[in-house]
Amino acid sequence: MDDGKSKQHRERRRERIEEKIVQMRADQEYDAVREIIEFNKTPADLKADMDRFVIGQEQGKKIMCTAIAFHYRRLGQALKKGMTNSGGDIDIALRNITSPKANIMIIGPTGCGKTYTGETASNLVGVSFVHADMTKFSEVGYVGQNATDILVDLLLSAGANPNVAQMGIVYFDEIDKIATETIAYKDVSGRGVQKGLLHMVDGSENTLHIGKERISLSTKHVLFIAGGAFENLDTIVKKRMARQGLEGNWRHFLMADDLVSFGMERQLVGRFPVRVVYDQLTTQDLKDIMIKSQGSALLAYRNDLLAWDIDLEFTDNALTAVAERSEQEGTGARGLTSVLHRVLFEDMYCLPGTYTGTLAVDQNYVKEKLG
Numbered sequence: 001m002d003d004g005k006s007k008q009h010r011e012r013r014r015e016r017i018e019e020k021i022v023q024m025r026a027d028q029e030y031d032a033v034r035e036i037i038e039f040n041k042t043p044a045d046l047k048a049d050m051d052r053f054v055i056g057q058e059q060g061k062k063i064m065c066t067a068i069a070f071h072y073r074r075l076g077q078a079l080k081k082g083m084t085n086s087g088g089d090i091d092i093a094l095r096n097i098t099s100p101k102a103n104i105m106i107i108g109p110t111g112c113g114k115t116y117t118g119e120t121a122s123n124l125v126g127v128s129f130v131h132a133d134m135t136k137f138s139e140v141g142y143v144g145q146n147a148t149d150i151l152v153d154l155l156l157s158a159g160a161n162p163n164v165a166q167m168g169i170v171y172f173d174e175i176d177k178i179a180t181e182t183i184a185y186k187d188v189s190g191r192g193v194q195k196g197l198l199h200m201v202d203g204s205e206n207t208l209h210i211g212k213e214r215i216s217l218s219t220k221h222v223l224f225i226a227g228g229a230f231e232n233l234d235t236i237v238k239k240r241m242a243r244q245g246l247e248g249n250w251r252h253f254l255m256a257d258d259l260v261s262f263g264m265e266r267q268l269v270g271r272f273p274v275r276v277v278y279d280q281l282t283t284q285d286l287k288d289i290m291i292k293s294q295g296s297a298l299l300a301y302r303n304d305l306l307a308w309d310i311d312l313e314f315t316d317n318a319l320t321a322v323a324e325r326s327e328q329e330g331t332g333a334r335g336l337t338s339v340l341h342r343v344l345f346e347d348m349y350c351l352p353g354t355y356t357g358t359l360a361v362d363q364n365y366v367k368e369k370l371g
Contacts, residue, residue, distance in 0.1 A: 029090060029161050029163050029164055030090075032126075032127070032158075032161075032163075032164040032167060033079065033083070033090055033163075033167075035125075035126040035127070036072060036075055036076045036079055036126075036127070036167055037076045037079055037080045037083075038076070039072045039073060039076045039125060039126075040073070041069055041073075041124075041125075042069060043062070043065045043066040043069040043070070044065075045069075046065040046068060046069045046121070046124060046125075047061050047062060047065040049124045050064075050065060050117070050120055050121065050124065052293070052294045053116070053120045053293055053294050053295045054113050054116060054117050054120055054293070055113075055285060055288045055289045055292055055293050056113070056279070056281060056282075056285040056288065056289075057108075057112065057113055057117070057278050057279065060106070060108075060117070060276045060277070060278045060279075061117065063104075063274060063276045064104060064106070064117055064121065064274075064276055065121070067102050067104050067274045068104075068121050068125065068223065070102075071101050071102065071223050072125050072127075072223075074099050074100070074101075075097075075099045075101075075167065075221055078097040078098070078099040079093055079094070079097060079099075081097070082094070082096055082097040090163050091163060094163055094166060094167075094218070094220075094221065095218070097221075099221060101221070101223060102273050102274045103201060103223065103224040103225065103226070103271055103272045103273070103274065104223075104224075104225045104226070104272060104274040104275075104276065105175070105225075105226045105227070105228075105259075105269075105272035105274070105275045105276070106118075106225065106226070106227040106228075106276045106277075106278060107227075107228060107229075107230045107233065107254075107275065107276065107277045107278065108227070108229065108276075108277060108278025108279065108280075109229055109278075109280045109330075109332065110229055110330065110331060110332055110334070111281065111326075111330075111331045111332015111333050111334040111335055112278040112279065112280060112281050112332050112333070113278060113281070113332075113333055114173075114227035114228075114278060115131060115171060115173055115227060116295070116333070118131075118169060118171040118225045118227070119131065119171070120295075121169065122168065122169045125169075127167055127168045127169055128154060128157040128158040128164060128165055128167070128168030128169070129157060129168060129169050129170075129171070130150060130153045130154045130157055130168065130169070130170045130171065131171050131173055132150045132153070132170060132171065132172050132173060133173045133174060134172055134173060134174050134175050134177055134178050134193070135174050135177045137149075137150075137178070137193050146196070147193060147196035147197055147200060148196075148200075148206065148208065150170060150200070151165075151200070151206055151208055151217055151219070152208055152210065154168055154170060154217070154222070155208060155210075155215065155217060160215075162215055162216060162217045162218075165217055165222075166217060166218050166219065166220065166221050166222055167221055167222070168222060168223075169222070169223045169224075169225060170222055170223075170224050170225070171224075171225045171226075171227065172197065172224065172225070172226040172227065173227055173228075174227070174228050174229070175226040175227060175228040175264075176228030176229060176230045176231070176262070176264075177228070178193045178194055178197075179262055179263030179264050180194075180263045191265065194264065194265040194268050195265065195268075197268060198265065198267055198268045198271065200219050200224075201219070201224050201268070201271045201272075202219075202271065203218070203219050203220035203221075203222075204218070204219055204220075205217075205218050206218070206219065224271075224272070226272055230259075230262060233254075233258065233259070233262055234250050236258050236261050236262060237250040237253060237254055237255075237258045238250050240253075240255075240257070240258060240261075241253055251277040254275060254277065256269045256270065280332075281327070281332050281333060282327075283320065283323045283324055283327055284323075285333075286322075286323035286326055286327060286332070286333065286336060287319045287320060287323045289333050289336065290314075290319055290322065290323070290336060290340075291319065296336075297336050297337040297340050298314065298319075298336070298340060301340055301341075301344055301348075304348070305347075305348070305351075305352075305359065308351065308352040308353070308356070309356040309357075310351055310352070310355065310356060310357065310358075310359050311357065311358045311359065312344075312359050312361070313358055313359065313360050313361065314361045315360070315361065315362045315363065317362060317363035318361045318362050318363050318365065318366045320363070321363045321366040321367060321370075322336065322339050322340060322343065322366055323336075325339050325366075325370055326338075326339050339370070342369060342370060343361065343365070343366050343369045343370065344361075344369075345369075346369075347359060
């Protein structure tokens with residue numbers, strides 16, 4: 001008798017948990033759809049928000065924010081109409097609406113803010129984000145990951161909700177590493193990976209196998225951003241410009257043909273009509289990132305030390321020294337965290353619990369720690 005009651009209790013408990021999970025997914029889906037439908041930021045609004053995090057790259061941010069703002073405003077309006085026509089059914093609305101999109105390709109050196117811009121944009125819009133490192137991917141039959149693994153990551157970032165996932169952003173990092181033919185680090189699987197990405201970027205219907213489940217996921221509304229250093233691409237552009245008698249900054253004359261000459265598949269390049277060229281960050285840019293960005297590594301370290309009642313202060317010359325070392329190491333903004341960690345490591349280890357007050361860091365201290 002008691003065993004029967006215990007069994008009934010466990011079953012009711014499991015049913016309640018399952019009901020809560022279903023309700024949580026429905027709430028998440030509703031919130032995500034509402035966020036898109038109510039999205040009304042202008043490109044200038046979005047850039048103003050992004051300026052709090054991404055320092056420099058003014059022209060690049062304008063192009064990025066315009067493309068992203070128009071994409072989600074367009075999708076939101078179409079979704080609102082589709083929801084009305086489908087009686088509030090989100091799944092039917094997403095399937096039926098047709099919303100053109102302009103995927104983005106960012107070209108620029110390591111550490112100039114390409115990935116950070118994409119991730120920041122997704123946070124500001126309020127959509128799922130996946131960062132896919134293309135150096136890890138290969139076509140089926142070669143060692144590495146399959147391109148469809150990206151969609152599994154997208155699904156997971158969306159709380160396993162396919163409708164939420166298909167409104168997100170996927171960032172292909174180091175897209176230039178899968179170029180073929182003309183580059184020194186040629187990868188025999190590069191062409192296959194590019195064709196796999198083309199299928200995905202085209203807005204295909206995909207079936208994902210997760211355990212015993214088969215989940216359908218459309219990429220029709222996913223915004224794709226591709227970023228890469230494309231080392232020596234400027235040489236290709238400048239040679240073409242010389243042949244055509246063109247003069248000026250090569251960034252203003254970049255064409256799809258130049259990316260094809262680099263080793264990208266023409267069809268894939270064509271799916272990224274918005275192209276942005278980011279500049280190498282200067283010493284002043286790197287200083288501004290430490291001082292002004294809300295995502296600054298220096299701000300993070302300062303807050304960490306404040307938790308131990310230690311007030312971290314850098315002189316202007318110390319900031320210059322850190323920025324110069326990061327620039328010398330060629331790691332850009334990404335390298336600031338590493339350089340700052342080397343400067344502060346001993347203090348972070350020794351001071352908590354033994355010292356409170358100001359920790360002043362000047363230029364000589366930075367140089368002493370960095371050697």
